[in-house]
Amino acid sequence: MIRVESITITEFRGIRGLALDFKGRSFAICGPNGTGKSGVVDALEFVLTGKVSRLSGEGTGDISLRQHGPHVDWRNNPEKARVTAKVTIPSLSKTVTIERSLKNPATAQVTPSDPAVLEVLRQVKAHPEIVLSRRELIRYVIATPSKRSEEVQALLHIDEVEQVRASLQKIANAREKQLVPLGTAATQARDNLLRAFGMSELATNRLLAAANAQRAILSLPPLADLAETTSLKNGMATPGAAQPQRIPKAQALADIRAAREALAEIMSDCTRTRVVEVTVDLNALASDPVVETGVKRQVFYTTGMELTEAGACPFCDTPWDLDGLIRHVRAKIDHLREVSLKCTAAETKIAPLIATIRKAQSAIRTVANYAALATPPVAFSAACDYSAHCGTTVESLAVLLPLAETIKVLTDVPIMPQAVLDAIGELEKAVAALPEPTKQDAAREWLAVAQERLEVLRDAMRKQKAAEEQARKARQVFDIYTATSDAVLTGIYAAVEKDFAAIYQFVNRDDEGGFDANLMPSMGRLGFSVDFYGRGFFPPGAYHSEGHQDSMGLCLYLALMRHLQGSGFTFAVLDDVLMSVDAGHRREVCALLKTQFPNTQFVITTCDPVWLRHMRTEGLVEGRSAVYFRSWSVDHGPSRLDDRDVWTEVDDNLRENDVRAAAALLRHYLEYTSAELCHRLRAPVEFRGDDRYQLGELLPAAISRMGKLLSSAKDAASSWNQGEIVGQVAARASAFALVAKASSVDQWQVNAAVHYNSWCNLCKEDFVPVAKAFRDLLGGFTCSDCGEYLHVLPERESVESLRCECGKTSINLRRKTA
Amino acid sequence: MTRSSRPEGTPDIPAQVFEEFVQALRGSDLSAESVALLRKALLEDRTFTEHALEKAILAEEPEP
Numbered sequence: 001m002i003r004v005e006s007i008t009i010t011e012f013r014g015i016r017g018l019a020l021d022f023k024g025r026s027f028a029i030c031g032p033n034g035t036g037k038s039g040v041v042d043a044l045e046f047v048l049t050g051k052v053s054r055l056s057g058e059g060t061g062d063i064s065l066r067q068h069g070p071h072v073d074w075r076n077n078p079e080k081a082r083v084t085a086k087v088t089i090p091s092l093s094k095t096v097t098i099e100r101s102l103k104n105p106a107t108a109q110v111t112p113s114d115p116a117v118l119e120v121l122r123q124v125k126a127h128p129e130i131v132l133s134r135r136e137l138i139r140y141v142i143a144t145p146s147k148r149s150e151e152v153q154a155l156l157h158i159d160e161v162e163q164v165r166a167s168l169q170k171i172a173n174a175r176e177k178q179l180v181p182l183g184t185a186a187t188q189a190r191d192n193l194l195r196a197f198g199m200s201e202l203a204t205n206r207l208l209a210a211a212n213a214q215r216a217i218l219s220l221p222p223l224a225d226l227a228e229t230t231s232l233k234n235g236m237a238t239p240g241a242a243q244p245q246r247i248p249k250a251q252a253l254a255d256i257r258a259a260r261e262a263l264a265e266i267m268s269d270c271t272r273t274r275v276v277e278v279t280v281d282l283n284a285l286a287s288d289p290v291v292e293t294g295v296k297r298q299v300f301y302t303t304g305m306e307l308t309e310a311g312a313c314p315f316c317d318t319p320w321d322l323d324g325l326i327r328h329v330r331a332k333i334d335h336l337r338e339v340s341l342k343c344t345a346a347e348t349k350i351a352p353l354i355a356t357i358r359k360a361q362s363a364i365r366t367v368a369n370y371a372a373l374a375t376p377p378v379a380f381s382a383a384c385d386y387s388a389h390c391g392t393t394v395e396s397l398a399v400l401l402p403l404a405e406t407i408k409v410l411t412d413v414p415i416m417p418q419a420v421l422d423a424i425g426e427l428e429k430a431v432a433a434l435p436e437p438t439k440q441d442a443a444r445e446w447l448a449v450a451q452e453r454l455e456v457l458r459d460a461m462r463k464q465k466a467a468e469e470q471a472r473k474a475r476q477v478f479d480i481y482t483a484t485s486d487a488v489l490t491g492i493y494a495a496v497e498k499d500f501a502a503i504y505q506f507v508n509r510d511d512e513g514g515f516d517a518n519l520m521p522s523m524g525r526l527g528f529s530v531d532f533y534g535r536g537f538f539p540p541g542a543y544h545s546e547g548h549q550d551s552m553g554l555c556l557y558l559a560l561m562r563h564l565q566g567s568g569f570t571f572a573v574l575d576d577v578l579m580s581v582d583a584g585h586r587r588e589v590c591a592l593l594k595t596q597f598p599n600t601q602f603v604i605t606t607c608d609p610v611w612l613r614h615m616r617t618e619g620l621v622e623g624r625s626a627v628y629f630r631s632w633s634v635d636h637g638p639s640r641l642d643d644r645d646v647w648t649e650v651d652d653n654l655r656e657n658d659v660r661a662a663a664a665l666l667r668h669y670l671e672y673t674s675a676e677l678c679h680r681l682r683a684p685v686e687f688r689g690d691d692r693y694q695l696g697e698l699l700p701a702a703i704s705r706m707g708k709l710l711s712s713a714k715d716a717a718s719s720w721n722q723g724e725i726v727g728q729v730a731a732r733a734s735a736f737a738l739v740a741k742a743s744s745v746d747q748w749q750v751n752a753a754v755h756y757n758s759w760c761n762l763c764k765e766d767f768v769p770v771a772k773a774f775r776d777l778l779g780g781f782t783c784s785d786c787g788e789y790l791h792v793l794p795e796r797e798s799v800e801s802l803r804c805e806c807g808k809t810s811i812n813l814r815r816k817t818a
Numbered sequence: 819m820t821r822s823s824r825p826e827g828t829p830d831i832p833a834q835v836f837e838e839f840v841q842a843l844r845g846s847d848l849s850a851e852s853v854a855l856l857r858k859a860l861l862e863d864r865t866f867t868e869h870a871l872e873k874a875i876l877a878e879e880p881e882p
Contacts, residue, residue, distance in 0.1 A: 156831055158835075160864070161835050163866045164871070167867065171871060171872045473876065477848065480842050481839050483842070484835060484839040485835045485839065488835045
């Protein structure tokens with residue numbers, strides 16, 4: 001999508017003012033810990049996305065971008081903190097300047113800002129994964145399957161797949177959940193109907209026979225069939241308005257018996273035992289402070305997700321990037337998944353109690369009608385109140401929260417007020433005292449009650465059937481979605497898995513050339529196992545070393561990015577990602593990035609100069625495409641160790657008559673540069689296992705090596721009869737000899753004026769020529785065109801040429817063979 | 819809740835999943851209208867809320 005040409009950072013994080021010229025090429029930032037490397041990474045992420053992942057997300061607590069993004073001295077003035085980047089957009093052949101201030105991180109000044117440019121930058125902003133730190137890298141490797149799935153899905157921008165899966169699952173679960181009360185209602189309706197018929201089983205032919213027997217008493221024609229709309233009372237005269245409604249004595253007594261049984265079930269030992277069990281579970285849940293608030297929060301977050309339509313928080317209207325906000329809230333909901341599972345387990349145990357209470361409530365409602373019809377009416381308010389109480393109890397138990405309330409309600413469940421039992425007893429007496437109806441009246445009453453209950457059952461069954469159909473469809477849709485998404489993701493992960501294994505093999509071909517891996521998606525989880533030297537597949541953290549795990553993280557990231565962005569993978573920042581990887585494998589990583597990702601610009605930070613050297617020797621970064629931070633201070637930020645910066649700083653120090661600072665800087669720079677020169681020129685130096693070489697060991701070796709190489713070059717040119725080149729090399733050799741002599745390096749063991757340990761004791765006038773002599777000396781190692789230090793080729797075996805990065809200086813070292 | 823379009827040149831994996839899902843639904847018991855509504859929600863509106871999806875799935879189902 002983009003390549004970064006340059007970046008200018010002002011008062012941002014630990015940086016006061018810094019400009020880096022990437023030139024759209026891979027770039028390395030090297031320096032000891034705490035020298036400001038990550039500040040550059042943060043600035044890159046900030047200018048491209050408006051965010052700094054280090055200052056947000058898990059574990060960042062009270063840290064915020066706006067408050068802690070600016071340099072500490074400007075923490076109350078975020079406007080001062082700004083980052084400007086010049087980027088090229090290859091697909092548009094355009095160069096664009098992006099400027100972003102911490103005063104308004106969400107909005108960047110883009111020049112030019114035509115729609116095509118803004119669209120590309122919006123796409124870049126949607127990909128914060130272009131910045132990879134070790135913290136993020138390891139998440140892909142050692143996370144739990146569900147967490148890894150989230151991370152990888154977020155990286156691949158397939159979190160929407162999981163979002164839909166979760167929604168479909170909730171729909172299916174909710175539809176199945178609603179079957180329970182509907183099933184209870186249908187069962188109660190069936191029981192009521194069976195009671196009216198005086199039967200224990202629902203059989204159409206028996207129902208029909210019983211109804212026809214009653215109809216015969218009334219001289220009504222028999223019913224041939226019991227269809228869905230059949231009325232058992234068909235043809236029976238409707239009672240006149242003035243005719244008082246009668247209590248169907250036999251039916252009423254049966255219903256009163258059923259009510260007694262329902263109440264007895266509530267007071268039974270079985271119910272008491274279940275109440276005790278559920279109370280124990282709920283008390284355990286209530287003792288976990290996360291549960292109560294957790295469930296509330298889950299409902300709140302879920303509602304929030306549904307109400308989030310624009311790029312702002314629906315609660316406080318704070319502007320957010322929409323994707324970021326969704327991810328943020330989703331993470332919170334997922335965090336509460338455990339709480340949700342516990343609550344579901346409790347609800348499952350409570351369900352039978354709810355069914356028992358509903359049964360009692362329904363039974364009381366049925367007999368309450370008889371109490372009203374009795375003459376005189378039977379006082380039934382205690383039973384009616386209890387029925388209402390059953391309703392609120394069911395509601396409380398179904399909602400579950402607040403837990404304290406539910407526990408209290410639960411405790412009261414087996415307690416039956418005596419007044420309820422008394423009221424039912426009175427009603428039973430009143431009904432029993434009723435005169436027996438005539439045969440015809442009894443038949444009429446029987447048919448009326450049976451028809452009424454048949455209709456209730458028909459309605460309950462219709463509702464149940466509709467709900468079952470909904471639940472079946474919802475589950476079918478969910479199953480199809482799960483199978484489809486798993487199949488698609490399996491295909492994607494298979495491709496990523498293959499690429500990952502190939503990349504990892506490339507880096508570890510010395511000892512894991514046969515490496516293989518498995519990525520297995522299933523129901524929102526992503527399993528990851530890797531081959532361990534042919535002994536089987538295991539989780540990456542099981543047997544592989546930390547270094548190998550780091551390496552796996554990077555390889556998986558690269559494979560995912562290549563799959564995700566394809567040719568659009570043009571830029572990535574790798575922030576100290578291979579801390580635990582040894583030097584040999586880092587070198588292979590350089591080769592990997594160089595050869596397998598030739599169109600990607602990598603900005604890589606490291607504290608290891610050896611890795612920086614590997615990046616150079618493998619051609620991943622070119623000579624000028626690196627910066628070395630030597631130190632950092634809160635007042636000045638990072639100090640670079642490159643020509644322009646060092647000589648300017650030395651001059652500045654001398655202008656201020658600070659010889660001590662100038663001398664220290666020059667010495668430090670010469671230590672760094674002489675090691676680099678020895679490496680580039682393959683200068684022989686006495687080996688030190690602790691890598692602690694002295695300037696006095698390195699610089700003379702580099703000078704001597706350069707002199708010999710120039711001498712070899714002169715001989716080589718002579719052997720080829722290249723008179724003009726002989727002259728050019730001779731002139732270069734003479735000039736180099738002069739600057740080497742002026743620096744008097746070979747004398748510094750005896751000459752106090754040129755021994756670096758004594759520089760700080762010199763006065764300004766004495767030190768100025770020393771600084772100039774060394775500046776000239778280092779100039780003798782460079783190409784006059786590109787200013788780069790020369791290096792020999794090849795890196796091993798016989799030297800063939802002395803070259804620079806730009807190719808303008810190319811001095812042959814091979815003699816013509818006879 | 820809707821999402822913006824994704825970067826040009828990058829594979830739209832969710833769209834691929836949704837497309838195949840909708841194709842697979844055509845062989846299910848779901849009505850053509852429901853399939854069309856789901857397709858619209860997932861691929862055109864990119865709306866993934868429970869409410870929107872449930873409305874599409876149960877478009878022709880009578881309320882219990």
